[in-house]
Amino acid sequence: MGTLLKVLVHGATGKMGTEVLSAVTKQADMIVVAGVSSSTQAPTYIENTGSDPIPLSNNLEKMIKDHEPDVIVDFTNSEASMKASRIASSLGVNLVIGSTGFTKDNLVEIEKLAETNGTSVFMASNFAIGAILIMQMSKLVGKFFDYADIVEMHHEAKIDSPSGTALSIANKLLEDRDTSFTRTTTEKETIEGTRGGETGGVTIHSVRMPGRMAHHQVVLGTQGQTLTLSHDTINRECYMPGVILATREVVKNKGVMIGLEKLLGL
Secondary structure, X not given: OOOOEEEEEEOOOOHHHHHHHHHXXXXXOEXXXXXXXXXXXXXXXXXXOOOOXXXXXXXXXXXXXXXXXXXXXXXXXXXXXHHHHHHHHHOOOXXXXXXXXXXXXXXXXXXXXXXXXXXXXXXXXXXXXXXXXXXXXXXXXXXXXXXXXXXXXXXXXXXXXXXXXXXXXXXXXXXXXXXXXXXXXXXXXXXXXXXXXXXXXXXXXXXXXXXXXXXXXXXEEEOOEEEEEEEEEOOHHHHHHHHHHHHHHHOOOOEEEEOOHHXXXX
């Protein structure tokens, strides 16, 4: 067996972080060397099936210096992820980022950090293969329709809206168009905001409630017809093949790569 790829999970006690710990542990070529969680008050250990107890702390810099990971897998939020990006890049550690909610300025900073420190960063708003395919299909069909709405539904604890995936779908719909979509403005809106948010003429509606994992539906319209694309996430296991692929690939490159489709050859 060759050298194991050493992974630190940032957001290790969260729902996605827990899933990442389990998935990485099952890989013959990887080992989880540490976890970091802001909710951890004192250094401790995570009991993880299939591995020895994993060191856990809220001090990312110390954990990097103590355990020397090759890759940090981050599933937190944009604010925590930016702090992690600055620390990780300055210490020469590669990043796989699944957090969402970044601004354009954030993305520019992440790219500059990677360039300055010679590190690699992979970012994706969604690691589910089906979600990537709905984005690619949106790019294919967007130029043929005049109207576009996206409905995204997530669990009640999701902190950002719209979802990063919904924004990625909207961008793909617009990618091969010369103009924005047509967006009808109603004469009277009795409850403000009921038409949803808007980007490039694409209307986006966000639903948050218990019982939902992740649902994305694209409804396109033109004269005399509509087309509907839909993807549902049943459980968080669906993200793991993409996360594992990105973790293996990020150490082979330099700079920033955005979007799982690039690793899938789409």
